[in-house]
Amino acid sequence: MRPNLNRLLYFTAILDEGSITAAANRLGVGKAVVSKQIQLLEAEVGQSLLLRNTRRLSPTEAGRQLYDQCSPALTQVATAIDSVSQKDATPRGRLRITAPVDLGLDVIAPMAARFREEHPQVQLDLFLTDDHLDPVAERLDLSFTVGWLRESDHLARKLADFREIVVASPETAAALRVTSPDTLAALPMALNRRVANRPVWTFTRQKEQREVALSPVITANITLGVLQAVRTGRYITILPDFLVTDSLRTGELVQLLPDWSLRTGGIYTVTPAGQIRSNALKAFLAAVRKAF
Numbered sequence: 001m002r003p004n005l006n007r008l009l010y011f012t013a014i015l016d017e018g019s020i021t022a023a024a025n026r027l028g029v030g031k032a033v034v035s036k037q038i039q040l041l042e043a044e045v046g047q048s049l050l051l052r053n054t055r056r057l058s059p060t061e062a063g064r065q066l067y068d069q070c071s072p073a074l075t076q077v078a079t080a081i082d083s084v085s086q087k088d089a090t091p092r093g094r095l096r097i098t099a100p101v102d103l104g105l106d107v108i109a110p111m112a113a114r115f116r117e118e119h120p121q122v123q124l125d126l127f128l129t130d131d132h133l134d135p136v137a138e139r140l141d142l143s144f145t146v147g148w149l150r151e152s153d154h155l156a157r158k159l160a161d162f163r164e165i166v167v168a169s170p171e172t173a174a175a176l177r178v179t180s181p182d183t184l185a186a187l188p189m190a191l192n193r194r195v196a197n198r199p200v201w202t203f204t205r206q207k208e209q210r211e212v213a214l215s216p217v218i219t220a221n222i223t224l225g226v227l228q229a230v231r232t233g234r235y236i237t238i239l240p241d242f243l244v245t246d247s248l249r250t251g252e253l254v255q256l257l258p259d260w261s262l263r264t265g266g267i268y269t270v271t272p273a274g275q276i277r278s279n280a281l282k283a284f285l286a287a288v289r290k291a292f
Contacts, residue, residue, distance in 0.1 A: 005074075007041040010034050011049065012071045015059060016094075072139060076276060091280040092121035099144035101222045102243050103267070104128035107291065108144060115287050122280045130194060130222045135272045141281050143270040146240065147194075153273040159292040162240040164262035167253045172234045178256045181210040190218040190226045190235040201238070203260040210260075214238075238262065267292070 013023035014034065024031045042049050049063035059067060078093070099108045104126065112124045127133065127140075135143055135154060149156055166184070168176070176187055181203035196219045200211045218235060220226045223243060230237045236256065247253040269288060271277070277285075 004040070004044065007037045007044070008066075008070050008074060010037040011041055011063075012067060012074055014038065014050070014057060015063075015067050016071075019057060072136070075139065089279055090121060091119045091278075091283040093278055093280050094123040094125060095141045095278075095280055095284060096125045096127070096139055097142045097144075097284075098127040098129065098133050098138070098140055100130050100146050101128045101224060103144055103146055106243075111287060111291050115284055119280070119283060122283075130192065135270065141271070141275070141278075142284065145268045145270055147265045149266075149268060149270075154270050155273060155275075156268045156270045159267045159269060159288065160242075161264055161266055162242050163264045164238050165241050165244070165258075166236060166238050166256040166260075166262075167230065167244055167248070168236045168256055169231055169234075170251065170254050172230075172236065173254045173256060175234060176236070178236070181212045181257060181260055184214060184236065185212050188218075188233075188235050189214050189216040190220070190229040190233075190237045191216040192223050192226055192239075193219045193221050195238070201262060203257070203262060205260045240265065242267075 010023065010027065010033075013026055014020055017023045017026055020031050020034050020038075024034045027034070038050065045062070045066070047062040048060050049066060051058045051060055097108070097112070105128065109126060109128070112126060116122060116124055127138070132150075133140060133143065143154075145156070146162075166178070168178075176183075178184065178187065181201075184201075191214070196216050198214075200213050203210045203212065218226070218229050220229070223239060226237050226239070227244075227247075229235050231252065244253055248255060269285065271281075
């Protein structure tokens with residue numbers, strides 16, 4: 001028996017939206033239609049796909065397996081049809097985008113709001129986290145990476161460079177009087193957990209180089225936590241320069257060891273390998289390039 005692909009659309013819509021009502025609204029049909037199609041799909045596969053209670057719907061193990069395998073394929077089909085359609089190039093559909101918390105709050109979220117005003121038929125799902133998310137497993141259309149790229153088959157494009165700098169509050173800088181990289185080893189350090197385990201930090205000044213082992217006394221999984229600790233306590237941190245530009249300008253933070261350089265990194269967009277880019281994604285990437 002040939003599978004009914006329409007039923008898979010109803011099924012994936014339920015898990016995307018979280019309820020039959022929301023799925024029906026998205027698809028422009030009645031709730032009864034969605035419920036009936038799910039019943040027929042469960043009969044077709046011979047297993048329950050959804051756990052139902054009065055509060056929420058969640059997938060069974062079989063439902064999760066079916067969703068994980070079918071959803072990317074259905075998205076690709078929809079994107080492929082959209083990409084070859086010449087009669088309507090209007091950006092539409094849903095984009096799933098992830099970015100680090102700080103970049104997401106300062107740059108990506110405001111840009112997404114402006115983009116949505118210009119393209120009202122696009123729905124944007126933002127996932128702001130400093131944790132690494134797998135683009136394929138999480139069905140992401142676009143990822144922003146700050147730092148250094150991991151080896152993968154995904155397509156990356158550099159938007160900008162940054163450098164790491166040492167910063168502290170003015171009070172901390174005056175009290176600790178940091179005069180060389182070596183003195184940092186004995187001072188209270190707060191670092192983002194993603195870089196806290198780096199064995200040594202290499203400082204360079206012209207032809208001179210110093211390697212310093214740092215032992216942070218505070219770590220946080222997001223940079224906002226590190227910054228709050230530095231602002232309110234006698235701690236030093238190392239951060240990308242673009243994250244503290246405003247704080248340095250206002251005097252809330254000061255740069256230590258300005259004559260010494262740490263490593264440089266990049267801000268990148270990453271898209272899954274083999275992805276067919278929808279009109280919505282093309283338009284959003286154009287907005288990103290303009291912003292940077």
